[in-house]
Amino acid sequence: MFDSKKLEQLAKQIHDSMPQPVKELGADVDSKVRQVIQGQLGKLDVVSREEFDVQTQVLLRTRQKLTEMEQKIADIEAKLSDKNDTAE
Structure with a gap:
């Protein structure tokens, strides 16, 4: 196995030894790649x-309200059923 710290150290040494224009080119390429990826993702649905x-939070609140309303309706139906049973 490779020691990840040594690999990071080696990568840093290589990066530090690069001439500035090469570093800037790497940063520019990285920036352009990010722009292209973001642009393509923007085109997707x-x-x-x-x-x-x-939207997840909105859905959770809606489900909670629906559950509360279902319980209220069940309570009202039970009261109406009790009233009908006592009236007969």
Whole structure:
């Protein structure tokens, strides 16, 4: 197995020994790749993690309200059933 700390140290030494224009080219390539990926993801029919999380919270609140309303309806139906039973 390779020692990950030694690999990181070696990678840092190589990076530090590179001429500045090469470092800048690497950073520029990284930036361009990120831009292309973000652009392509923007074209897909997907939502951001933030939007997904917001909609998840909305869904949870809606489910909670639905459960509460179902319980209220069940209580009302039980009361009506009791009234009908006592009236007969």
